[in-house]
Amino acid sequence: MTGPVGTVPHPPRAWRLLPSGGYAGRAHLLLERSATASRRSWLVFLSGFFEPVFYLLAMGQGLGSLVGELPGPDGAPIGYAAFIAPGLLAASAMNGAVFDSTFNVFFKLKYAKLYDAMLATPLGAVDVALGEIGWALVRGGLYAVGFLLVMAGFGLLGTPWALLALPAALLVALAFAAVGMAATSFMRSWQDFDLVTLVTVPMFLFSTTFYPLSVYPGWLQVVVECLPLYHAVELMRGLTTGAVSLALLGHVAYFLVMAVLGGAVAARRLEALLLR
Template identity: 65%
Template sequence: MTQTVDQKSADPRPGAGLSFRIVPPGLYAGRASVLVERSFLVYRRLWLSFVSGFFEPLFFLLSLGYGFGRLVSEVEGPGGHLISYPLFVAPALLAASAMNGAVFDSTYNVFFKFKYGKLYDAMLATPMGPLDIAIGEISWALLRGGMYSGAFLAVMLGMGLITSPWALLALPACLLVAFAFAAVGMAATTFMRSWQDFDLVQLAVLPLFLFSTTFFPLSVYPPLLGTVVTWTPLYHAIELLRGLTTGVVGWGMLGNVAYFAVMAAVGLVIAARRLGTLLLK
């Protein structure tokens, strides 16, 4: 803590003219858990808005997986094996659930706190630093995405859409996916100037949801489009979770894990540096 004396005041009373300013000791002070606790206390009163994100993938599973699935007997799954359409769609919606929960929290909510609520300015009047804020917000987004994923996994288990014990690793995989999307989402939020910029978020998330082999196998796409699809993050998430839930596991999944590890690291570094630049200038 540093003490700043206001020399302009001539008031002779004890303590008059003194102002105090708390300066973060650095980018990181180990206080990120405080921000996670705050988010928990806030959403404890807004639980309905919190749990609503779980129902979107569930409705897609019931309408497309079982409705449209009656028109499609089997599709090409991991390793070229033919599987039922609900078994094909369910892990993809699981990946999308982790993505949506993480992106929503790390973009819309963070932008409001940053631009309008001025919450982070107040936090920097404490020993917390920009990296604490980045880690705290990303951790909460990860927890939200993980809760959606855990609930959806329970639904899949109840519907008989999990056919392998490898599915025990599906929840940790969802947490990694949520962490990576939250880190990139928060990094992108630091570049946004107004609410209109969030149209760009939907412009990115919606095509990912529709074209990353969520509803159709990669073989139905033209070669060029199929190659582009394999570069997208949601495709790697779907491949990872589809393999785990169906039991088709291979060394290629380590590439999917490495993809998200790099994505998370890059997003976290950019988010922390941008917050430091914008909040400490």
């Protein structure tokens, strides 16, 4: 018999704060795993890109024919497709991140028992969490690039600020993934995932994705303004239409706070999530 060939990982110093054995500095291997798995189911991977594109084609042209133009973020009128496209970009960032951090994580955890297999290796719970969130970002980032190219093709991007929509989409996805992961740690069965649908679908429909805030009565406007997707939509709309103001930093701050809070809860619950 030869000696063991597995190498002992040396976690970076900062992670010493976490429960020991939680981080082996190998989160990138989960990306490798997800990329390999995606290559085997490339059609499903590709389909994620088309969902917002179908919405843009149908709603932009179809509903647009009923609406004409709408006031943009700075009051200047813009076409309906230009109005909803950034909303769809934001919603797609949310939906992808939430799906990956809730349904996907729960399935791999409870049914595929994938994390049990990983945690029997030198990998720790933090590697798993970072790897899964990282993959959600890689995938979301690719979809966002694709969607921005489609927007450019339709002439819906007329400003260099639109380049910032990509990092903005990543930030939005990160915040939703962190909160989603934290929420998943409290899930007990599939029935609980109805709550996820119950949160994401209304947000998708009502966060000024399809029409401006002014449609709502005053009290409802305040409620909508609290929703995270509203801030994502406004952020994207400001960047893709070039109506950039300091207010956009407020939206960015919203997601930074959300990512930190979600991440803190997820980190604290990670042991409960992955180790029994």
